[in-house]
Amino acid sequence: MKRFFGFVKKEFYHIFRDVRTMLILFGIPIAQLLLFGTVIKNDIKDAEIAIYDQSKDEVTQEITAKLLSSGYFILDRNLESINDIEAIFKKGKVKEVIVFESNFGRLLEKEGKANVQIIADASDPNMGKLLANYTTGILNDYITKKMGEMKVPLQIKPEVRMFYNEELESVYLFVPGIMAMILMLISAMMTSISITREKELGTMEILLVSPLKPVQIILGKVAPYLGLSIINAFVIILIGNLVFGVPIVGSTILLMAETILFIMMALCLGIMISTAAKTQMVAMFISLIALMLPTILLSGFIFPVENMPMALQWLSSIMPPRWFIVILKNIMLKGTGLLYVWKETLILLAMTSVFTIVAVKKFKTRLE
């Protein structure tokens, strides 16, 4: 045990003395989080909309005028038929279509209730949701003011539909996505690099000759990064919560437990990479190309998995981050418990054990 702690202590010296390592560990996560958070816009200006007004009465004119004068929306055109909606979305310029039902004004007056449909282009899900929110906000504002004048309870019932991405997945997904990506980067890349560095500098030769067991070397390499990655996960969740308002609806303990599982998986993957790579460069390239890009592109972080071609969907199912993102989304955003994520947890567990077995088996007790 003393040997193990001696080894861990040495690892911490390496980490804390290397500016580059420290930067990757703590600089990049925060920078990326803030970057992604800002790129996903939080305000709307001059969004192009189309209106399909089946009523064309005083009330709909008033609402239209109110929408267009808000500064958020610009009218692209008035639509004449329900079929135009699909066509105009396909052109890509118009981001939202507002449909007033026929006799809108009269219904509102007589029954105190009228329907309006808000259809947003949710291929950019964040934008879609923001547009719909702004529109309903303006509608509500109109109703409140109208109610004051008329002294009768009024209700406009907006029915919001998100085109192309009905469930509006991945609105807050960038935080779980970045978390998966960063943990993957730090855990897998840093461990694989730190092991290959020993090989490259020749210190592995001495470690092998020492009475240290392979398991001790592996665990000694993993332990510091496990600790640091957990700290990182905390920081990411905290920044997501404080800066971007990403909620944590579900159990924090479950969230942490799942995160630790994912980190372990990534660490074992890193060790597995290091058994195959001979130099730090190779280890870095494998980590970056074989792990980072699929994490970003195939895990459902940026592009929803459901929209991928079948072949890519299959490929994405062997990407560990995909399952972790599902777990995170469920716990953080939907607040569901283990009951709903046991399958994904099991998949991660299975991946972890496979990587561990391969890593330990492939770890050489000799130089060749």
Place this chain on the structure above:
Amino acid sequence: MIKVENISKSYDKVEALKDISFEVEKGELLGLIGPDGAGKTTLMRILMTLILQDRGNATMAGFDVVKSYKNIRLLVGYMPGRFSLYQDLSVEENLNFFATVFGTTIEENYDLIKDIYSQIEPFKTRLAGRLSGGMKQKLALSCALIHKPEILVLDEPTTGVDVVSRKEFWEMLKKLQQQGITILVSTPYMDEASLCDRVALIQKGQIMQIDSPSTIVENYTRKLFAVRSGEMYRLINDLRSFEKTDTAYAFGQYLHYTSKNDEVEATELEQYLLEKEHVQLQVFDIEPGIEDVFMELMSGKEL
């Protein structure tokens, strides 16, 4: 203490070691001497259980290098050819780390490393990467000794180290030897050979001769001349174009010269060179050194 029997090892098509056998007694200092690529490192790595031989057996302190590698790793100290300590750790941290890894402390075995470590102790907070070449080697030796090994294997410990530090280093090895540690050391410097109890001359994966340095020199029976003139470069060319010449090598300020069948006498050689209009000419007999033996062996001739 070390026993090597018919060890062979190939990398792809290159035969690094060809059927090597030798033994090292307990407390002996054996030097492996040979040029780069002779197979010294490969041999040491096999003994250090770091690579597997293709054929043959080897034991260290009675333990087989393949089957009982774990036992061997507890009782050997190893210093690889390349400086293999953590450059971003200080002198003291490095030593502490290796002490911990081997389940001991600096204090426990301080006696053994005192002579060596005391020289670098003033710099103990300095990062190992910022040490000079000689100090690095002293630190590496300290680290290899920290667990009181029975056998010490040093792969070219003095390569790239200044003359003074080299001398000091060998003095340390002698002291360690007196404490009963068996030492196997490799070096490309032949002047260090005389400091070993026995030397093994190794070339192209084969041990050409293994004996005490004095016996090796005694066995050299060729007639050897030292030659010098005002124009050394022309001298070596002239000597090599002389029909009776066997070998002519530069050795410091002189050329060492042997003739075919040792038939040339000093006077004849002098006469030949005077004809070539060499000035400030010196030709005289000299006692052979281990380098001369090695040169002879390298040229592939029997003694």
